[in-house]
Amino acid sequence: MRVPLIAGNWKMYKDVNESVEFVTTLKNIFKDVPEDKVEIAVCPPFTNLKVVNDVIKGTNIKLGAQNLYPKQEGAFTGEISPLMLRALGVHYVIIGHSERRQYFNETNEFINEKVKVALNYGLFPILCVGEKLKEREEGKTFDVVKDHITGGLKDIPKDKIIYITIAYEPVWAIGTGKNATPEQAEEVHKYIRSLIKDMYDENIAQKVRIQYGGSVKPENVKSLMSMENIDGALVGGASLKVDSFEKIVKFYE
Ligand code: PEP
Numbered sequence: 001m002r003v004p005l006i007a008g009n010w011k012m013y014k015d016v017n018e019s020v021e022f023v024t025t026l027k028n029i030f031k032d033v034p035e036d037k038v039e040i041a042v043c044p045p046f047t048n049l050k051v052v053n054d055v056i057k058g059t060n061i062k063l064g065a066q067n068l069y070p071k072q073e074g075a076f077t078g079e080i081s082p083l084m085l086r087a088l089g090v091h092y093v094i095i096g097h098s099e100r101r102q103y104f105n106e107t108n109e110f111i112n113e114k115v116k117v118a119l120n121y122g123l124f125p126i127l128c129v130g131e132k133l134k135e136r137e138e139g140k141t142f143d144v145v146k147d148h149i150t151g152g153l154k155d156i157p158k159d160k161i162i163y164i165t166i167a168y169e170p171v172w173a174i175g176t177g178k179n180a181t182p183e184q185a186e187e188v189h190k191y192i193r194s195l196i197k198d199m200y201d202e203n204i205a206q207k208v209r210i211q212y213g214g215s216v217k218p219e220n221v222k223s224l225m226s227m228e229n230i231d232g233a234l235v236g237g238a239s240l241k242v243d244s245f246e247k248i249v250k251f252y253e
Pocket residue numbers: 009011169173174175176177213214215216234235236237238
């Protein structure tokens with residue numbers, strides 16, 4: 001019912017030439033991946049969106065951006081608007097990644113504004129939520145996740161919520177090699193689905209995709225994906241190499 005979404009977040013890696021070479025290979029190895037089994041996306045740096053789109057256009061790989069600025073245009077030096085992303089063929093946009101929250105002080109309010117603007121411009125947000133290690137240790141995981149979900153989805157109407165993918169990314173598992181166990185992840189995913197049910201209804205809660213992110217690797221992807229409420233993965237480090245990203249995308253084999 002919910003087709004899993006495997007999205008590669010390249011962060012600030014790969015230049016133009018490396019990006020073209022990489023997606024040219026991906027296009028071939030993923031050409032037989034059935035779209036009803038898994039949806040694939042890559043999220044390169046802004047500078048590489050155009051060349052990547054030129055390679056993957058018309059294939060089963062969708063294009064994602066890693067951020068946006070929530071204005072159509074204006075005097076915002078160094079920022080990129082949703083309209084500019086649309087013009088480059090962008091489909092998904094990652095919003096509220098923990099690195100944005102941590103290094104760029106992004107708040108729930110700002111993230112919520114970005115989600116709304118992305119939707120208004122026909123982009124599909126991937127909203128990242130998740131607790132830090134200290135918060136988990138202090139037993140605050142559900143509180144933090146609730147704050148991120150209710151803040152990030154504030155005033156998003158019923159007819160728009162299904163265009164949003166939630167990515168549960170425990171901060172302590174991102175880029176650390178320490179992934180949440182499938183059971184730990186499932187517990188939070190189930191909780192997120194219950195929050196969506198409370199905010200909207202059961203039918204909508206069953207439709208919204210909730211990805212897991214945090215050191216997803218070929219070795220752990222199958223067990224994570226076997227969980228009822230885990231609908232794909234947002235993959236950082238392991239999405240940068242053909243071999244590991246291929247195995248993650250083809251987890252169903
Ligand atoms: C991420 O950047 O969203 C991420 C989950 O990174 P990694 O897979 O490297 O932990």
